[in-house]
Amino acid sequence: MTLTFTVSPDFNTKYLPGWFVFNTWLQRHLGVPTHFEVFDGFDELHRAMAADSIDIIYANPFDAARLVRDHGYVAVARPVGRPDEAVIATHEGSAIHAVEDLLPGTRIATTDDPDVHMMCMIMIEPADLNSGNVAMFRRDNYVLVAKSLLKNEADIGFFLAETFDDLSGPIRSQLRVLVRSQIYVINHLLLAHPRLGAQIDQLRGHLLQMGNDAKGAMALQDVAIKAWESVDQEDVEFMIDLMVALTVTA
Amino acid sequence: MRDMTIDDLHGEPGVEHWLTYADGFRRRIYVVDKEIPFPEGRLIVSQTDTAGVITTANQSFVAMSGFTADELIGQQHYILRHPDMPAVAFKDLWDTVSQGKKWTGYVKNLRKDGAYYWVFASVVPNIRNGRIVGYTSVRRKPSRTKVAECTALYRTLVGQS
Structure with missing residues (x-):
């Protein structure tokens, strides 16, 4: 089975080659084929989300909240020191x-x-x-x-x-x-579809060690991420509650 | 939660008030007529348990409240209550969030030094496994028009239970 990996379309296009390299790294470490799907915009991404066709996603906080709460996605990791501002x-x-x-x-x-x-x-x-x-x-x-x-x-x-x-x-x-803005507590998350089952822990383990080998460190550098850190369910729930509070219009 | 003292005011002239909170606790506070502007681009974030006891406070909360994080954690959120805020506003807040709904409103908060700051607050229940386990409050910079409207409105409501 080929896994579909994607990145929130808000990424800086200068990192596009880096995300292809990241996908190759993912494929090698998970031991299964992964396809890097690039969406032109959020409409396309949201259609794919609705069709349940994404296995692994580096999601912006807004979409991460929806994917976790409405689709049961599991938070795997977040980038260290890179809040969304x-x-x-x-x-x-x-x-x-x-x-x-x-x-x-x-x-x-x-x-x-x-x-x-x-x-x-x-x-x-x-x-x-x-x-x-x-x-x-x-x-x-x-x-x-x-x-x-x-x-x-x-x-x-x-x-x-x-x-x-x-x-x-x-x-x-x-x-x-x-x-x-200086909010500090809202950030992108790497999420996995629950159908990945045991592969989710495997993926988390690889991501947390990613900077420890030369190829992994270079792949991180190419997408401007220092390292990944683990997130627990409560971290994610907190961010979702925050997003819910922020969607209120004054 | 201790009473405020004149020493908290750092030499500013303050007016003494006695506040009685919804749980019957009484506390002496001093109010200084000085507004601290909400910092641009920031959010004040805190969490409480279901009884309103503060469990987390972000750096903006610490800075704006004038308390240290250690002084805030473990205290009732009403440590921030300003006497110009009507009790009915907080009753509405608790009635709303305890039903699992979001509450929003404009709030004048009391600082440790007796000064005040206005916020637009959103409070959401933290629902885990179908149960409310606490609340998250996010405060942002308010519109001055709305602050002026609320100042006038709250003046008419203060004293009502």
Whole structure:
């Protein structure tokens, strides 16, 4: 049986070759064929989730919560020291200097990344903004969000912080951070479908030792992960409760 | 939980109040008319057991409350109760979450030094194996418009049981 492995579509595309290498590493250590499925966007991923066709996933917190609670996925590991944070940025020359400067009708460039969108919507609440009084423009990726700011098609943009920090120098220098989240406790999780049974413990064991051999260490470096750490069910339940609390609109 | 003392106020002028909590416990507090702004981009996160005793507190909670983590853990969450908050708000909170539902509201919290900070709070029950085993509270930066509305509303409700 071939296992299907995928990664939340919010990953930085510069790490795509790294995830292929990671898949090869997975296949070698699990001793079964694994297919790395790359989804173009969250709609495609969510269709695959609904079809129950994913065996192993490096999931963003929002999808991880759904997969664990609704589909019984098991949390295997999380990356060490890599919380998901979000950035709201504006054009460097913008007259907007604080969240409280934002007014109804603000034009927002965003992606379909659910947790970044949620965190950023929370960060604009102090300005009395919500999905009903802003103009939202969906972009396919964060580079296009940045370009929307540079072309004055949007007043602010929502970014995954690590992707914002990785934007090229010429783009980054024309943008200004309005606010950066410092939540620390929300992160991606590597999950396995319960049908993997005993292979889940095997997978966890390999991941926790991954940095101890040269090939594993290089595979980790190629996806910008320092190491994996174990997560217990209560860690995951806590993160899910947090996500539930955050999905409440003020 | 000890009474507050003048020493907690670090030289700021404070007004004495006696609070009686829902469980009948009485405590002297001092209130200082000074707001500490909610930090940008942060969330205050804590968990309690089913009796409202704090079991976890994140760094933002510690920083904003003015207490140390050791002073918070093991205390009733009402250690943060400000006398400007109406008792009916907390009754509504407990009535809601004990039924397994989410509660949200704007809350004025008391700091250890008598100052205060406003939050938009969401409280969710922690349901494990079909049973409520505790609660998670997440507080975020509130809208000033909503804070102004709640300040006026709560003034009319304080004193009602």
